[in-house]
Amino acid sequence: MGSPFSINGGACVAMVGKDCVAIACDLRLGMQALTVSNNFPKIFNYGDVYLGLTGLATDVATVSDLFRYKVNMYRLREERNISPQTMANLVSSSLYERRFGPYFVSPVIAGINQTTGKPFICGFDSIGCIDFAKDFIVSGTASDQLFGTCEGLWEPDLGPEDLFETVSQALLNAVDRDALSGWGAHVYIIEKDKVTKRLLKGRQD
Amino acid sequence: MASVFSGAPPQSGPGYSFKQTPTEAPSGTRQHGFYPYTDNGGSTLGISGADFTILAGDTRHTSGYNINTRYAPKLFKIGGEGPDNKGASIVLSVVGFAADGEALKERLDTIVKMYKYQHGKPMSVAACAQRLSHILYGKRFFPYYVHAILGGLDEEGRGALYSYDPVGSYEREQCRAAGAAASLIMPFLDNQVNFKNQYVPDSGSGHELQEKPRTPLDQNHVLELVRDAFTSAVERHIEVGDGLQVMIIKKEGIMEAFHPLKQD
Numbered sequence: 001m002g003s004p005f006s007i008n009g010g011a012c013v014a015m016v017g018k019d020c021v022a023i024a025c026d027l028r029l030g031m032q033a034l035t036v037s038n039n040f041p042k043i044f045n046y047g048d049v050y051l052g053l054t055g056l057a058t059d060v061a062t063v064s065d066l067f068r069y070k071v072n073m074y075r076l077r078e079e080r081n082i083s084p085q086t087m088a089n090l091v092s093s094s095l096y097e098r099r100f101g102p103y104f105v106s107p108v109i110a111g112i113n114q115t116t117g118k119p120f121i122c123g124f125d126s127i128g129c130i131d132f133a134k135d136f137i138v139s140g141t142a143s144d145q146l147f148g149t150c151e152g153l154w155e156p157d158l159g160p161e162d163l164f165e166t167v168s169q170a171l172l173n174a175v176d177r178d179a180l181s182g183w184g185a186h187v188y189i190i191e192k193d194k195v196t197k198r199l200l201k202g203r204q205d
Numbered sequence: 206m207a208s209v210f211s212g213a214p215p216q217s218g219p220g221y222s223f224k225q226t227p228t229e230a231p232s233g234t235r236q237h238g239f240y241p242y243t244d245n246g247g248s249t250l251g252i253s254g255a256d257f258t259i260l261a262g263d264t265r266h267t268s269g270y271n272i273n274t275r276y277a278p279k280l281f282k283i284g285g286e287g288p289d290n291k292g293a294s295i296v297l298s299v300v301g302f303a304a305d306g307e308a309l310k311e312r313l314d315t316i317v318k319m320y321k322y323q324h325g326k327p328m329s330v331a332a333c334a335q336r337l338s339h340i341l342y343g344k345r346f347f348p349y350y351v352h353a354i355l356g357g358l359d360e361e362g363r364g365a366l367y368s369y370d371p372v373g374s375y376e377r378e379q380c381r382a383a384g385a386a387a388s389l390i391m392p393f394l395d396n397q398v399n400f401k402n403q404y405v406p407d408s409g410s411g412h413e414l415q416e417k418p419r420t421p422l423d424q425n426h427v428l429e430l431v432r433d434a435f436t437s438a439v440e441r442h443i444e445v446g447d448g449l450q451v452m453i454i455k456k457e458g459i460m461e462a463f464h465p466l467k468q469d
Contacts, residue, residue, distance in 0.1 A: 148389030149396065151437035169403075173396040177388065201411075202402075 004056045004104035005126075007032060009180025010042055011140035012052035013171050014110040014121040015154060016133075017163035020191045021119040023050045023110035024171045026140075026202075028183040029057055038183040038204070042140075046071040047081035050188055051091070052108035054140035055126070059103040070094065084111035084120040088130055095128030102126045106139035112190055119190075136170075142181040145174035164189050164198070172202050242350045243268055245303040246444030248384035249279055250434060251354045252398055253364030255421035257455045258356040260298050261431045262384075263439070263466060264448035275447035275468065277303060281310040282452075282459060283355075284317035284327060293459060295333055295357040296452045300384035301371070302350035309349045313337055330357035334367040334375060341373030348372050352383035357454055364454075386438035386445045393437065397430050398422065424453070432464060439466050 001007070012025040029040035043052045044064045051067060053060040070090060074082050082090070088109050095103065107124045122130050123137035131137060136154055138146035149170040158166055168187055175181040185200040249262035262279035265272060279300055285293030297313060299306030316336060320328040328336075334355050341349060348371045359365040368381040380398045382390035395401040400417040408415035422430075431451065438445045449464040 144388040145392045147441045148386070148434075148437060149392050151389070151440050152393040152397075152433055169396055172402040173392040176395065176401065177392040 006141050008057040009141045010054040011142035011175050011181040012042055012054045012108050013138045013146050014108045015136040015167045016119050016121055017158040020160045021110045021121055022163045022167040022189050023052055024167050024185055024187040025052050026175050026181045026185050028181055041186050043186055048114050049084050049087040049111040053105045055105035059105045063103050063105050083113050088122050092128040092130050099127055108137050108139050112192055142174045142178035145177045149174045160189050160191055176203055242302050246385045247300050248386040248445050249298040249300045250382045251356050251366045252380040252427050253366040257424055258364040258366055259427050259453050260296050260356045261451045262298050263445050264450055265446045267444050278450050280450050280452050283314050298354045299351045301352055305349040306351045330365045338373040338375045345372050354381055386442040389438050390434045393434055
């Protein structure tokens with residue numbers, strides 16, 4: 001059997017724009033080459049923060065539930081939403097806790113810090129090492145392809161509409177060259193006081 | 206017993222200068238290995254247009270994390286006259302195991318030159334493409350470890366591009382990326398050359414959506430795409446970099462250019 005990261009397949013990407021961020025994922029769930037579901041979103045919302053999780057599907061479900069619990073506890077104690085930066089550190093320390101028996105996930109965070117108004121994205125490896133990026137973060141079985149498309153299409157200071165087009169094209173064309181990803185996509189465009197969620201059809205093969 | 210603790214090698218064995226080398230005669234079974242292949246990294250890319258074909262490849266040559274040289278061409282002119290292929294109109298690009306690439310180029314070049322000598326006319330790209338397939342399949346059970354791309358102009362003067370797997374399976378295409386960064390470059394090309402996932406605005410919804418029609422691309426625009434594809438690949442792949450060798454095949458002949466890439 002292959003790597004736990006590539007049994008179920010899936011892809012996720014986050015991008016920074018001008019006063020906005022985007023995060024997008026595909027919808028496929030597979031067992032090796034067999035597609036089991038075409039409605040398995042990998043982006044989860046925690047107040048102001050969006051978390052994308054690719055990798056082993058059972059861990060995607062477990063980790064997303066774990067963070068729902070942790071973020072709810074944070075909100076009860078602090079009486080405010082968790083900021084993207086704090087969420088990043090929470091994800092990092094939670095993953096490192098499992099240093100020698102990790103969750104097989106590659107998380108991506110996107111959000112706008114409501115106190116500073118600044119866009120924020122970051123990515124992690126499966127044991128919590130944070131990758132702070134100014135431009136874009138990719139993860140999943142189509143990460144090579146996403147690196148190519150993002151590096152080729154992304155430019156600084158894109159407005160919300162242009163960022164939507166860029167992130168969508170980057171994701172769709174990347175997953176079309178990966179057999180384990182695709183089957184439609186979810187795209188979130190996050191602005192200071194507006195979030196737009198769009199469903200992309202994409203190729204169904 | 207004293208001899209066990211003295212640093213001197215045993216009298217019977219040869220006197221080695223390295224402490225780590227075994228000083229006793231080898232015993233038991235030993236496995237020998239010969240690995241006839243190495244991966245020399247790098248990437249190539251070809252795009253064909255209405256009346257031209259562009260081939261490009263980076264010039265970094267690696268073994269593992271080592272850079273052997275910053276200028277090792279992966280593009281070769283095939284046919285023409287003499288050792289510098291004067292008047293050639295076919296280009297072969299090879300990526301993978303550089304020694305096999307060189308050997309393959311040498312074989313194909315000889316064949317194309319012999320063809321002209323015997324038939325009194327230059328070989329067509331279609332014929333050359335099929336011949337290359339046969340050369341590769343001829344070594345089906347000890348393959349040339351390369352991903353080859355062949356470019357030229359077809360008999361109607363249109364850009365022609367053929368891509369191959371290591372054992373000779375081939376196909377004529379509009380564009381193709383090969384080598385280490387193929388997975389990075391190919392989806393970008395799908396989008397920018399074949400307009401994949403692009404639709405005509407307001408042309409309907411769902412299955413009524415009209416795909417953006419594929420129009421022949423302008424030569425300068427294609428060259429821009431090629432350079433963009435490589436600068437992107439250089440950013441994210443350690444085996445790609447140093448320099449970009451570009452060949453543009455037109456009816457007037459082959460134009461060759463070199464562009465520096467990042468060396469880190």
